[in-house]
Amino acid sequence: MSSQKNNIIIVAGGKGLRMGHELPKQFLEIGGKPVLMHTIEAFYKYDQQINIIVVLSANYMDYWKEICEKYSFTIEHSIVEGGETRFHSVKSGLSLVQKGLVGVHDAARPLVSPALIKRIFEAAAVHKAVIPVVDCADSLREMIDSTRSRVIDRSKIRMVQTPQVFDSELLRKVYNLRYIGTFTDDASVVESYGHEITLVKGETTNIKITTPFDLEIAEVILKTKK
Numbered sequence: 001m002s003s004q005k006n007n008i009i010i011v012a013g014g015k016g017l018r019m020g021h022e023l024p025k026q027f028l029e030i031g032g033k034p035v036l037m038h039t040i041e042a043f044y045k046y047d048q049q050i051n052i053i054v055v056l057s058a059n060y061m062d063y064w065k066e067i068c069e070k071y072s073f074t075i076e077h078s079i080v081e082g083g084e085t086r087f088h089s090v091k092s093g094l095s096l097v098q099k100g101l102v103g104v105h106d107a108a109r110p111l112v113s114p115a116l117i118k119r120i121f122e123a124a125a126v127h128k129a130v131i132p133v134v135d136c137a138d139s140l141r142e143m144i145d146s147t148r149s150r151v152i153d154r155s156k157i158r159m160v161q162t163p164q165v166f167d168s169e170l171l172r173k174v175y176n177l178r179y180i181g182t183f184t185d186d187a188s189v190v191e192s193y194g195h196e197i198t199l200v201k202g203e204t205t206n207i208k209i210t211t212p213f214d215l216e217i218a219e220v221i222l223k224t225k226k
Contacts, residue, residue, distance in 0.1 A: 005049070007051040007101065007168060008103045009105070011093070012026045012054055012056050013056055013082025025209050031219065038111070038222075042110070053080060054078070080092050094171065094175055097168050099169070112161075116203050120163055120164075130197070131161070131187045131198075135157075136157040136158065164187050171186070
């Protein structure tokens, strides 16, 4: 019997300042319950045995336990304290990861489908470092200096999503690197180590909630899915 296990680190330590709300976005409601609960449920629907690790700010650990009781939320998961940056929060989450594959997912992407999660994990079993991406629909320009710009060929641009899934031993190794500001996601950390990143088609509905408008869009998508 294989001892390999699927793991998911859900990064939920952000403050959500752009939301303009006293509560971080992961605790705001869509569809009658907090965003973070929807996110956890998506991974549980994919794999009921998955090792779920939620990274929270120390200031909200007790609050999360309280609302889990309030909403009778019983999906098993572990909680660890986040760090100064996303990099440090993921590194903290890795302390509870078991041998196998590990995904890292933004708590504020509650609409990820079990089908996409399955696609990413299956690809990672072969390629060890896989991320979902979608085409860029907008026209783009690059600033040359403070006044001049030039067009970018959007056919070569992809918008990156999560979950980003990796071989757990690979991710442990790369997170021993010293943090630098260009580490904007897990793929950038792995790539700096010299490992190639494999792209898999993502979902346009797998939006990241960062503003009040995103919250409204998420409500509409959720109703459509139901």
